[in-house]
Amino acid sequence: MHSLSRRLLVSVSVPLALFFGVMMLVLDTGFRALSERTMQELLDSQMVSLIAAAEPQPDGGYAPAPHALDPRLATPLSGLYAQIRSQLHEWQSPSNAKADVDFGPLLAHGERNTTYASFGHDRVAIESRAIQFEDDPKGQRTLTFSVAVSLSPYEEQLWRFRQELVGWFIGLILLLLITLAALMQWVLAPLRRMEREIHEVEEGRSEALGGGYPRELSGVASNLNTLLVGERRRVARYRDTLGNLAHSLKTPLAVMRSSLPRNAPAGPVGTQIDRMTDIIEHQLKRAAAGGALLGQAPVDVAQMAAPLRAALLHVYAAKDLALELVIPAACQFIGDRGDLTELLGNLLDNACKWCLGRVRLTAATDESAGGRLRLLIEVEDDGPGISAQDRERVLQRGVRTDESVPGHGLGLAMVRDTVELYGGSMSIGSSPLGGARFTLRLPGR
Amino acid sequence: MRVLVVEDEAVLRDNLKERLTESGFTVDVARDGEEGLFAALEYPLDVAIIDLGLPVLPGLEVIRRLRAARKSYPILILTARDNWQDKVEGLEAGADDYVAKPFQFEEVLARLQALLRRAGGWSTPQLTCGPVVLDTRAQAVSVNGTALDLTTFEYRILEHLMLRAGDVISKTELTERLYDQDFERDSNVIEVLVGRLRRKLDPEDTLRPIETLRGRGYRFALPRDTSS
Numbered sequence: 226m227h228s229l230s231r232r233l234l235v236s237v238s239v240p241l242a243l244f245f246g247v248m249m250l251v252l253d254t255g256f257r258a259l260s261e262r263t264m265q266e267l268l269d270s271q272m273v274s275l276i277a278a279a280e281p282q283p284d285g286g287y288a289p290a291p292h293a294l295d296p297r298l299a300t301p302l303s304g305l306y307a308q309i310r311s312q313l314h315e316w317q318s319p320s321n322a323k324a325d326v327d328f329g330p331l332l333a334h335g336e337r338n339t340t341y342a343s344f345g346h347d348r349v350a351i352e353s354r355a356i357q358f359e360d361d362p363k364g365q366r367t368l369t370f371s372v373a374v375s376l377s378p379y380e381e382q383l384w385r386f387r388q389e390l391v392g393w394f395i396g397l398i399l400l401l402l403i404t405l406a407a408l409m410q411w412v413l414a415p416l417r418r419m420e421r422e423i424h425e426v427e428e429g430r431s432e433a434l435g436g437g438y439p440r441e442l443s444g445v446a447s448n449l450n451t452l453l454v455g456e457r458r459r460v461a462r463y464r465d466t467l468g469n470l471a472h473s474l475k476t477p478l479a480v481m482r483s484s485l486p487r488n489a490p491a492g493p494v495g496t497q498i499d500r501m502t503d504i505i506e507h508q509l510k511r512a513a514a515g516g517a518l519l520g521q522a523p524v525d526v527a528q529m530a531a532p533l534r535a536a537l538l539h540v541y542a543a544k545d546l547a548l549e550l551v552i553p554a555a556c557q558f559i560g561d562r563g564d565l566t567e568l569l570g571n572l573l574d575n576a577c578k579w580c581l582g583r584v585r586l587t588a589a590t591d592e593s594a595g596g597r598l599r600l601l602i603e604v605e606d607d608g609p610g611i612s613a614q615d616r617e618r619v620l621q622r623g624v625r626t627d628e629s630v631p632g633h634g635l636g637l638a639m640v641r642d643t644v645e646l647y648g649g650s651m652s653i654g655s656s657p658l659g660g661a662r663f664t665l666r667l668p669g670r
Numbered sequence: 671m672r673v674l675v676v677e678d679e680a681v682l683r684d685n686l687k688e689r690l691t692e693s694g695f696t697v698d699v700a701r702d703g704e705e706g707l708f709a710a711l712e713y714p715l716d717v718a719i720i721d722l723g724l725p726v727l728p729g730l731e732v733i734r735r736l737r738a739a740r741k742s743y744p745i746l747i748l749t750a751r752d753n754w755q756d757k758v759e760g761l762e763a764g765a766d767d768y769v770a771k772p773f774q775f776e777e778v779l780a781r782l783q784a785l786l787r788r789a790g791g792w793s794t795p796q797l798t799c800g801p802v803v804l805d806t807r808a809q810a811v812s813v814n815g816t817a818l819d820l821t822t823f824e825y826r827i828l829e830h831l832m833l834r835a836g837d838v839i840s841k842t843e844l845t846e847r848l849y850d851q852d853f854e855r856d857s858n859v860i861e862v863l864v865g866r867l868r869r870k871l872d873p874e875d876t877l878r879p880i881e882t883l884r885g886r887g888y889r890f891a892l893p894r895d896t897s898s
Contacts, residue, residue, distance in 0.1 A: 475750040475771040476679055479773060483686070533758060536758045536762065540766070542788055563755055570753075570754030
């Protein structure tokens with residue numbers, strides 16, 4: 226029961242089916258009662274005319290005059306049969322010649338009954354009535370009149386009626402369900418719109434739900450929007466606070482470090498300063514890294530990369546650097562601008578540090594990963610590269626493969642943490658340029 | 671080399687001044703953005719270290735105004751906000767490199783020297799002109815592989831001349847690079863120092879590494895060897 230439509234459909238079609246079932250039962254019973262009465266009337270009228278037509282015969286028995294006989298009684302196997310019996314005599318209607326109907330036992334005077342019997346394939350209803358003439362003290366002349374009528378025409382009629390009934394009801398049910406489905410389509414349209422808009426917010430294509438929802442949903446929509454805006458504000462404030470905290474802790478640390486005695490081995494204070502620096506660099510930064518927020522506008526990768534390129538060319542002006550950006554215009558990252566800048570900045574800085582002269586940043590959207598669009602970012606250089614056994618190690622905090630190159634050794638660990646925060650992945654390989662290749666897979670579009 | 675340090679934290683500022691002086695720099699200091707901007711515009715500097723989080727006038731604004739005033743010496747920024755957005759902003763404003771707080775002094779020094787070399791058109795810490803090799807990291811000079819014993823002032827003058835080898839540098843400029851503004855300036859001292867340098871570099875008087883251009887100043891005349 227995960228769909229409202231299905232719930233509605235089931236909850237409507239069950240009573241509907243019950244209603245129609247009961248209706249069919251009632252109509253069927255009514256129709257049968259009607260046809261039974263018709264049949265009874267036919268039997269009664271045949272009985273009366275048979276009794277009226279019966280005349281004493283020379284042999285002491287009774288029989289109707291042939292001209293007074295109903296044509297159906299005269300035709301063999303017509304479906305209407307009659308018999309007049311006494312203890313001594315018996316008269317069969319000509320229609321009974323081959324059917325061989327068993328009309329049951331003789332009745333005593335005044336008795337009458339209606340029974341059913343089978344004659345071969347045919348089912349018949351039999352009405353019998355016993356009549357005694359007054360001048361018959363021994364009861365020898367008590368006559369049992371029987372009329373039988375084949376049930377098959379009635380059954381056929383009933384069957385046809387039922388077929389028609391079922392046909393009509395099925396048609397009606399289908400019509401009702403189709404109407405219901407169409408109505409639901411219409412009624413649930415705002416819900417589907419809300420679902421679509423939430424999806425768009427998730428994908429970063431819009432920042433909030435639109436207006437114009439029906440009264441029952443407008444509250445939900447506006448509450449959701451309030452929640453989205455509030456959440457974005459809260460996270461922004463949280464990040465700001467953490468950023469300021471890190472910032473305001475660093476200057477005192479710098480003061481403390483510069484106050485340490487020079488040219489002496491790092492004492493406990495120096496070690497603790499390094500530890501605190503590391504905590505600020507790593508933990509606070511990681512806490513301040515945003516991750517994707519609902520309703521965040523996507524960030525254009527090319528737009529973020531261009532100023533970084535300019536800045537790095539400036540910093541590495543002493544190197545004859547070719548820093549190439551291969552980023553299609555449609556490449557967008559879903560997440561925080563600051564996070565993307567950190568990712569690209571750290572990777573590019575690392576590549577510039579190690580390269581001989583070539584660094585390449587390639588971004589592309591990758592549709593292979595389970596339908597959802599992924600952003601693929603590669604940073605390559607023509608430096609010495611990273612050997613397979615060092616690859617896992619360089620992603621750890623504070624590890625530098627070459628201690629002579631300045632840096633805290635935090636950049637790559639930071640990149641990995643941020644990528645993981647976004648549910649992405651990071652891998653290190655070799656570049657055709659000759660050096661290392663860092664590959665990031667991130668949510669994007 | 672004359673360097674300006676703009677830093678609001680007194681301990682950091684004093685420490686930087688002390689250690690930069692020890693490393694052979696002539697150091698000016700400023701406590702806030704306004705003071706820093708004034709010093710940066712008025713003094714004949716080779717390089718400036720500017721903290722981004724300054725009172726009165728933010729570091730970024732100081733850098734922008736300096737560049738707007740066509741001051742072209744390299745600028746190193748100190749930043750406690752160690753994120754790329756701020757670094758990019760600083761570099762876009764006109765800074766040349768950055769060091770994140772809390773820093774090791776050695777890192778600041780290395781970046782400063784690299785900036786100075788770059789400003790002089792050198793890409794390596796070793797400046798080589800003919801047989802003369804000056805190592806800016808070790809502050810050591812050798813001629814034809816023989817190490818020279820130079821005084822601090824002699825080294826500073828030679829470094830300044832060699833960093834800008836081929837350019838004419840006035841006596842006033844050299845004097846200002848040697849002394850803080852508080853000292854009395856005496857151009858005779860420069861003549862004496864240059865004379866001593868010439869004798870140490872070129873005892874046989876065959877190389878003639880330092881030219882005197884009458885009324886204009888000095889020029890390091892040996893061609894740069896940029897292959898190393």
